[in-house]
Amino acid sequence: MDTFAALAHGMAVAVQPMNLLYALIGVFLGTAVGVLPGIGPALTVALLLPVTYKLDPGGSLIMFAGIYYGGMYGGSTTAILINTPGESASMATALEGNKMAKAGRGGPALATSAIGSFVAGTIATIGLAFLAPWLVDVAVRFGPEDYFALMCVAFVTVSATFGDSPIRGLTSLFIGLTLGLVGIDKLTGQARLAFGVPELLDGVEVTTLAVGLFAVGEALYVASRRHHTEEKLEPVRGSLWMTKEDWKRSWKPWLRGTMFGFPIGALPAGGAEIPTFLSYSTEKRLTKHPEEFGKGAIEGVAGPEAANNASAAGTLVPLLTLGLPTSATAAMMLAGFQQYGLNPGPLLFAERPDLVWGLIASLFIANMMLLVLNLPLVGLWVRLLAIPQPWLYAGILVFATMGTIAAKPSVVELSMLAGFGVLGFLMRRFDFPIAPVVVGLILGPIAESQLRRALAISLGDPMTLLQSPISATLLGVALIALVAPFVLKGLGRFKANED
Amino acid sequence: MTSGDPVQPPRRVDRAGLVIAASLAVLAVVLVWDARGLQSAAMYGMGPEAMPVVVACGLALLAIVNFVDALRGNLPARESADPVPVVLILVGLALLIAIIGFGGGFILATSALFVTTSAAFGRRAILIDAIIALVMSTLIYLAFDRLLTLSLPAGPLERLL
Numbered sequence: 001m002d003t004f005a006a007l008a009h010g011m012a013v014a015v016q017p018m019n020l021l022y023a024l025i026g027v028f029l030g031t032a033v034g035v036l037p038g039i040g041p042a043l044t045v046a047l048l049l050p051v052t053y054k055l056d057p058g059g060s061l062i063m064f065a066g067i068y069y070g071g072m073y074g075g076s077t078t079a080i081l082i083n084t085p086g087e088s089a090s091m092a093t094a095l096e097g098n099k100m101a102k103a104g105r106g107g108p109a110l111a112t113s114a115i116g117s118f119v120a121g122t123i124a125t126i127g128l129a130f131l132a133p134w135l136v137d138v139a140v141r142f143g144p145e146d147y148f149a150l151m152c153v154a155f156v157t158v159s160a161t162f163g164d165s166p167i168r169g170l171t172s173l174f175i176g177l178t179l180g181l182v183g184i185d186k187l188t189g190q191a192r193l194a195f196g197v198p199e200l201l202d203g204v205e206v207t208t209l210a211v212g213l214f215a216v217g218e219a220l221y222v223a224s225r226r227h228h229t230e231e232k233l234e235p236v237r238g239s240l241w242m243t244k245e246d247w248k249r250s251w252k253p254w255l256r257g258t259m260f261g262f263p264i265g266a267l268p269a270g271g272a273e274i275p276t277f278l279s280y281s282t283e284k285r286l287t288k289h290p291e292e293f294g295k296g297a298i299e300g301v302a303g304p305e306a307a308n309n310a311s312a313a314g315t316l317v318p319l320l321t322l323g324l325p326t327s328a329t330a331a332m333m334l335a336g337f338q339q340y341g342l343n344p345g346p347l348l349f350a351e352r353p354d355l356v357w358g359l360i361a362s363l364f365i366a367n368m369m370l371l372v373l374n375l376p377l378v379g380l381w382v383r384l385l386a387i388p389q390p391w392l393y394a395g396i397l398v399f400a401t402m403g404t405i406a407a408k409p410s411v412v413e414l415s416m417l418a419g420f421g422v423l424g425f426l427m428r429r430f431d432f433p434i435a436p437v438v439v440g441l442i443l444g445p446i447a448e449s450q451l452r453r454a455l456a457i458s459l460g461d462p463m464t465l466l467q468s469p470i471s472a473t474l475l476g477v478a479l480i481a482l483v484a485p486f487v488l489k490g491l492g493r494f495k496a497n498e499d
Numbered sequence: 500m501t502s503g504d505p506v507q508p509p510r511r512v513d514r515a516g517l518v519i520a521a522s523l524a525v526l527a528v529v530l531v532w533d534a535r536g537l538q539s540a541a542m543y544g545m546g547p548e549a550m551p552v553v554v555a556c557g558l559a560l561l562a563i564v565n566f567v568d569a570l571r572g573n574l575p576a577r578e579s580a581d582p583v584p585v586v587l588i589l590v591g592l593a594l595l596i597a598i599i600g601f602g603g604g605f606i607l608a609t610s611a612l613f614v615t616t617s618a619a620f621g622r623r624a625i626l627i628d629a630i631i632a633l634v635m636s637t638l639i640y641l642a643f644d645r646l647l648t649l650s651l652p653a654g655p656l657e658r659l660l
Contacts, residue, residue, distance in 0.1 A: 054648060167564050171523065174557045178526060181554060185537075185547040192551060193533050216592070223584035223619045390620035391631070394613040397588070398632075401595060401612060402605075402639065406649040411600040418592040425585065430519065431575045448550045455544030 007129050010357025014365055019062050022055070023362050026063035027369045030070020035077050035381045036392060038222060040090075041312070042328035042438070043214040044071030049207050049336060050403040057340040058355050062362040064336050068329065069121060069366045072312055073374060076113045076305055077381055081106060081234050089272035089308045092280040096293070096300030101234035103296045108242045112250045112298055113305040114375055115242075119251075120258040120306035121367040124313030127262050128320075129360055132349070135321040139346045145454035145465050147322075149474035151447040154268040154324055156481045159436040166485045168432045175423075176440020179204045186445075187452060199412040206335040206442050208404055210328070212417045213434050215400035217424015219393045224425070226389075235382075240375065242298075250302040253283050257306030265314020268326045272311040279303035313363065320344050320356060323446070328435040331442045516569025523562035530555035584619035591615030604654020605644075609636040 013019065029051070033044045048067050052060035079090040080097035093113060100109040142150070159169035182193040183203030194200040242250065260275040260282070283299040284290070293300060316333075318324040323345040325331040337344050342352070349356050374381070387395075404417050427434060458464035466472045530551045539546030568574060591612040598608035613632035614625060622628055640657060643649045651657075 050649065051647065167561065167568065170557075171561045171565060174523075174554060174561055175526075177554045178530065178558065181530070181551055188538075188547050190537050190547050192537065192547060193530070195533075216588075219616065220585050220588055223588055223616075224580040224582070225578055226584060226620065227581055388622075390617040390622040390628075393620055394616035394628075394632070395635070397591070397616050398609045398613050398636065398639070401592075401609065402643070402651070405599065405605060405608075406643065406651055409599060409650075409652045411596055414592075414596045414599060418589065418596065421592070422589070429577060429580060430515065431577075451550075452545055458544075460544045 003130055003133055006133070006353060006357045007361060009354065010359075010361035011364075013058065013354050013358035014062065014361040019059060019358070019362065020365070022059045022063040023066045023366050024369060026066020026068075027070040027366050027373065028066075030067035031074040031077075031370070031374060031377075031381060032070075032384060033067075034071030034074025035384050036074075036387075036396065037078050037082060037385070038218045039071075039396070040075055040214070040329075041068060041071035042210060042332050042435075043218075044068075044074070045329060045332040045336065046207050046210040046214065047399060047403060049332070049339065050406045052336070052339075057342060058358055060340070061336065061355065061359045064333060065359055065362045066366040066369070068312065068333065069117075069309075069363070069370055071329075072309060073114065073117060073370050074381065076117070076308070077110060077378070078385065080109045080113065080301070081382065081385060089276050089311075091273075092276040092304035093301055093308070095280065096297050098234065099294070099296035100298065100301065101296075105296060105298075106234055107240035108246050108298060109296075109301050110378055111240060111242045111375060112246060112302045114371060116250065116254040116257065116302045116306040117309040118367055118371040119254045120261060120308075120310040121313055122364065123255075123258050124262040124265075124310040125360065125363045125367070127266075128313050128317055128363075131266065131317055132321050132356075132360070135317065136346045136349045139322055142322075142470065143454065143468060144450040144457065145468050146470040146474065148447055148450040148454055149465065149471040149478065150268070150322065150324060151443055151450065152478040153474050153481065154318075154326055154439070154443065155447070156478045157268055158326060158439050159433070161481045161485055164431070164433075166482075169436055172427065172432050172434065172436040173440045176437035177444040179209065179437070180441045180444030180448075186449060197412060199408075199410055203445075204416070204441060205407070205413070206331065206338075206438065207407065208413060208417050209420050209441055210332055210335075210438050211400045211403055212420025213424035213427070213437060214328075215396055216417065216421025217428060217434070219397055220421060220425035221428040222393065224429070240378065246298055249287075249289075249298050253279070253299045253303035254306040256282060257303040257308075258310040261307035261310025261312075262314045265311030265326075266317040267314075268318050268324055272308045272315075272327070275307040275311045276304040279307040316363075320359075321346065321349070325439060325442060328438045331435075331438045334442055511572045513569045513572050513574045516565060516572075516574045520562045520566035520569055523558050523565060527555040527558035527562060530558065587615050587619035591619070598654075599652055602652070602654055604657045605640050605651040606633065606636045606656045607654055608652075609639070 029048055030044055033039055033047055034041060045067055052063055075090050076093050079094035080101050083094050083098035097109045100106060155173055159173035160166035182200055184191050184201050191201055257279040260279045264275045265272060280300055280303060283303040284293050287293065287297060287299050289297060315327050315330045318326055319330045319333060323343055325334045342348060404413055424434060454464055465475060534548040534551040537548040539548055594611040595608045598611060610629065610632035614628050617628045618625060640651055644651045
């Protein structure tokens with residue numbers, strides 16, 4: 001009941017003409033940038049963060065929601081039409097979607113992914129609206145030691161549990177944690193790892209890191225192996241619309257995908273990769289057309305796309321209620337909040353309900369806009385995909401550096417951007433995951449301050465971490481999640497079975 | 500580290516892996532060395548030097564595990580990489596930083612990056628690309644500096660606008 005009132009209030013905020021305009025701009029920009037090959041939703045948000053500097057917090061968060069969903073939508077368009085998923089969560093979509101496009105059924109593939117995204121996004125946003133107040137009630141009872149334990153769970157699941165290699169995931173995480181230490185220690189005012197460079201006293205900027213790792217790193221990586229791959233854009237032939245048969249084969253995968261995506265996204269389990277592949281293998285098992293799988297089965301697009309979108313909305317649950325980002329994109333959203341000095345969590349729900357519920361309501365609106373706008377506009381997005389590769393990446397780099405130049409036009413900051421670019425290139429080359437670095441940078445300092453607060457309250461007794469039942473349970477979960485992949489040797493095995 | 504060895508036979512010592520392990524170890528040492536200069540001001544609990552040491556321990560442990568992986572040749576297979584385009588893009592970034600640093604302004608700086616990146620991806624029409632780059636970055640400058648009132652660094656070209 002409270003939820004309805006709050007949501008209605010949020011709707012009233014979101015439908016103000018200015019906010020509708022922000023949502024529209026966000027959806028449009030998000031799709032346009034997200035559709036470019038090699039650019040996933042996280043980078044889309046990172047690139048567009050500087051654009052929102054001068055807006056008011058409410059408007060810019062609403063624009064973010066649009067950018068977020070638009071970036072996801074754009075990513076799946078790229079996955080279907082040129083088989084270069086911008087992020088691992090679109091890999092399952094690319095598997096069947098690109099085959100469909102090759103067989104001249106690109107239109108229905110795009111349609112089922114758009115409508116599936118809409119269905120999943122809407123259901124998941126409803127889930128978010130109802131789950132959030134409940135979780136907020138739980139979260140207000142959390143002490144600092146519980147928050148610290150929760151962050152340990154997030155660290156482990158994001159880096160070790162679900163990746164290909166726990167060792168490489170943890171290595172990435174610790175690089176992020178190290179970067180998070182740079183700058184002035186907030187409690188004592190002492191500089192750490194600044195080496196006398198004044199620009200480092202403020203710490204490492206999340207956007208600089210993300211844009212360096214994702215945009216510059218990706219450009220370097222693609223350039224270095226240009227001789228290997230020939231990207232081929234599949235033209236959208238035939239009808240855009242789904243036949244009756246397509247609808248019949250799509251609606252159940254949409255719903256099942258949502259059921260996988262939302263809960264797994266809402267748990268601090270890191271990203272959309274798991275639910276998309278779970279959905280893919282489920283659809284493969286349940287389908288009445290097993291012979292089509294691997295050759296372009298519509299179920300294999302509908303399910304994973306729905307799972308991907310539902311889990312994106314799911315990751316907003318821990319982000320908004322606990323301030324806990326569990327994917328690179330969520331980390332970028334958190335950076336967006338922090339840009340305005342806002343800290344998501346139970347307090348934000350109490351202090352700025354208009355802002356939080358306006359954001360949630362505008363997720364519905366952004367979803368609707370994507371459905372109405374993007375199917376008719378698909379021709380425009382396809383034309384963006386046809387930009388020649390040299391100009392495309394040159395343009396991406398110009399835009400990427402522009403963000404840093406606009407925020408902090410210093411030689412040090414730009415050198416850091418270039419340095420993170422090289423780091424991103426090397427990590428791609430040696431197969432280290434990128435997301436844990438970003439999560440480590442943004443969550444590390446928060447975890448540290450919670451731990452220090454907990455220890456200050458307990459007068460330095462570390463047993464406080466085990467005396468709180470919540471914290472003890474969470475630390476146990478973190479330990480299991482850390483050890484499990486070594487014991488089971490490959491929770492990701494089901495992925496290998498798909499090839 | 501960047502190129503050469505196209506397909507390695509498995510189960511051989513991976514030299515790049517050794518470099519990665521060594522870098523992690525160096526990072527751990529730097530953390531501890533930096534933490535030693537901090538004063539623990541906290542009466543109770545942990546001071547600012549505790550977390551760097553914890554992270555350093557993690558890094559040291561990971562350095563060892565990565566080292567073992569490299570000795571066993573356990574790293575995932577890599578395709579050959581072409582260093583020339585990578586170097587070209589890095590030169591572009593260096594040019595951008597230098598032009599911004601010496602007050603050359605946004606338009607010249609990003610144009611330099613555009614042309615080198617485009618060349619790295621195989622374009623050879625440098626003059627045409629330079630014209631495209633200048634027009635594009637001028638438009639970006641006008642859009643963001645004038646319309647969105649972001650302050651982008653101005654140089655000789657920007658002052659003409």
